[in-house]
Amino acid sequence: MAKTRTSYVCNQCRTSYNKWAGRCDNCGEWNSLEEQSEGSGIGATPIKGASKGRRIELVPLHGDIVEAPRYKTGISEFDRVAGGGIVPGSALLVGGDPGIGKSTLLLQVAAKLADSGKRVVYISGEEAIAQVRMRAERLKIQNSAVELGAETNLSNIIATLDDPTKPKPALVIIDSIQTMWSDNLDSPPGTVSQVRTSSQTLIRYAKAHNVAVILVGHVTKDGQIAGPRVIEHMVDAVLYFEGERGHQYRILRGVKNRFGATDEIGVFEMTGLGLAEVTNPSELFLGDRDGQTPGAAVFAGMEGTRPLLVEIQALVAETSLATPRRAVVGWDSSRLAMILAVLDAHCGLGLSKHDVYLNVAGGLKIKEPAADMAVAAALISSISQKPLPKGTIIFGEIALSGATRNPSQSAARLKEAEKLGFSQAIIANLHQKKPKNEQKGAKNGQKTAENEQKMGLKVAEVNHLMDLVAKLAANMT
Ligand code: TYD
Numbered sequence: 389m390a391k392t393r394t395s396y397v398c399n400q401c402r403t404s405y406n407k408w409a410g411r412c413d414n415c416g417e418w419n420s421l422e423e424q425s426e427g428s429g430i431g432a433t434p435i436k437g438a439s440k441g442r443r444i445e446l447v448p449l450h451g452d453i454v455e456a457p458r459y460k461t462g463i464s465e466f467d468r469v470a471g472g473g474i475v476p477g478s479a480l481l482v483g484g485d486p487g488i489g490k491s492t493l494l495l496q497v498a499a500k501l502a503d504s505g506k507r508v509v510y511i512s513g514e515e516a517i518a519q520v521r522m523r524a525e526r527l528k529i530q531n532s533a534v535e536l537g538a539e540t541n542l543s544n545i546i547a548t549l550d551d552p553t554k555p556k557p558a559l560v561i562i563d564s565i566q567t568m569w570s571d572n573l574d575s576p577p578g579t580v581s582q583v584r585t586s587s588q589t590l591i592r593y594a595k596a597h598n599v600a601v602i603l604v605g606h607v608t609k610d611g612q613i614a615g616p617r618v619i620e621h622m623v624d625a626v627l628y629f630e631g632e633r634g635h636q637y638r639i640l641r642g643v644k645n646r647f648g649a650t651d652e653i654g655v656f657e658m659t660g661l662g663l664a665e666v667t668n669p670s671e672l673f674l675g676d677r678d679g680q681t682p683g684a685a686v687f688a689g690m691e692g693t694r695p696l697l698v699e700i701q702a703l704v705a706e707t708s709l710a711t712p713r714r715a716v717v718g719w720d721s722s723r724l725a726m727i728l729a730v731l732d733a734h735c736g737l738g739l740s741k742h743d744v745y746l747n748v749a750g751g752l753k754i755k756e757p758a759a760d761m762a763v764a765a766a767l768i769s770s771i772s773q774k775p776l777p778k779g780t781i782i783f784g785e786i787a788l789s790g791a792t793r794n795p796s797q798s799a800a801r802l803k804e805a806e807k808l809g810f811s812q813a814i815i816a817n818l819h820q821k822k823p824k825n826e827q828k829g830a831k832n833g834q835k836t837a838e839n840e841q842k843m844g845l846k847v848a849e850v851n852h853l854m855d856l857v858a859k860l861a862a863n864m865t
């Protein structure tokens with residue numbers, strides 16, 4: 389009989405120790421070591437009852453592929469982010485801050501799928517039946533055939549799902565994974581070992597019975613799904629539901645998907661009747677801007693396959709502090725530092741005695757470097773206290789040398805701007821030499837840009853940040 393060894397693992401940084409200690413030597417966290425018996429870790433081979441093993445069939449790379457069928461929920465903003473619908477037997481993690489609207493979204497998804505004739509089970513570990521019913525009433529979906537349970541014990545949940553008198557559900561929603569606990573473990577719910585064991589059990593169930601499961605996970609303050617990302621790699625897809633509490637917009641963002649693209653976003657608006665889909669997000673993020681405020685520039689961005697116009701706001705003010713303040717909401721602060729340095733080094737716009745605040749309107753988070761030129765334009769406009777030319781969109785990446793570069797999908801960005809009534813675009817030079825693999829795309833972009841010009845959108849091209857500064861100085865009202 390194999391000997392069971394016990395080790396202690398830090399639930400923050402996963403460092404393993406032979407002895408328990410009050411503080412993890414590696415990350416310095418207090419009281420984070422958890423007992424773990426060998427074999428319970430991911431990837432660890434169970435020692436008990438290990439047999440000689442069975443030979444598996446090895447196959448060639450080519451062969452028949454069965455395209456995974458998908459359950460379309462009919463909430464297209466959700467389906468798109470999930471890669472075109474929920475794949476049967478797959479496990480999905482929906483993470484987000486408490487109160488952002490995860491339960492609301494998933495109850496709506498559950499009801500839609502149940503309405504299409506699928507069996508959907510919704511297990512709430514956080515709220516009592518009455519609370520979920522109240523939410524359903526508010527959302528006006530109380531008559532859908534969703535089967536509701538309030539339970540946190542994993543064995544009870546599996547036993548319920550395994551009921552031989554009923555067909556297997558198409559989808560099971562577990563809200564949330566942090567409330568689930570397995571009686572095989574001593575640690576309390578919410579700890580890494582509980583979250584991991586519960587997820588493993590549910591995912592195994594999902595794969596074995598071809599049942600899709602959606603796990604809801606709360607995100608901690610530092611942006612990690614509590615139980616430091618332990619379940620992210622176990623599931624097939626990870627979606628984050630994000631947004632600012634004060635704003636009504638919510639964004640569902642795919643960060644991992646084994647069955648589809650990950651850069652898609654779904655945009656929702658939280659209303660009194662639950663989450664409403666926003667089919668034209670650009671209109672929403674541009675809001676009711678008057679276009680005459682200094683320090684505001686409209687960036688034509690891409691979120692996956694969708695163009696998205698957003699306003700970037702900058703405020704530059706002289707500082708009385710020794711170290712000026714730099715505050716960024718919705719963009720990368722080191723990227724801002726870089727743009728400021730380039731403006732200083734190549735354009736002589738010294739901002740070392742100025743506080744700089746940067747904000748992306750609508751609570752959106754932009755990750756694209758293509759926003760560089762729009763950020764620079766907003767900064768220049770704020771310093772000079774002159775608004776940018778009316779009806780202008782800007783995009784393009786800025787190198788440390790100050791040279792500008794067009795991002796991918798320029799044509800789609802220009803088209804969206806045109807559609808929303810913009811009259812001018814300031815972008816990097818479309819005729820510049822591109823890396824070999826992008827030359828074809830550049831040609832297409834060039835052609836389309838010319839077409840756009842014909843259609844009414846004036847495209848102004850700049851080669852260097854200095855050109856942008858000069859162009860803005862000449863054009864600003
Ligand atoms: P909830 O789905 O409970 O969030 P989570 O599960 O992520 O913790 O949503 C909570 C918030 O949503 C709450 O502050 C109330 C608001 N809300 C609405 O504005 N309209 C609605 O129709 C519903 C159901 C909730």
Ligand code: MG
Nearest residue numbers: 490491514563
């Ligand atoms: Mg909830």
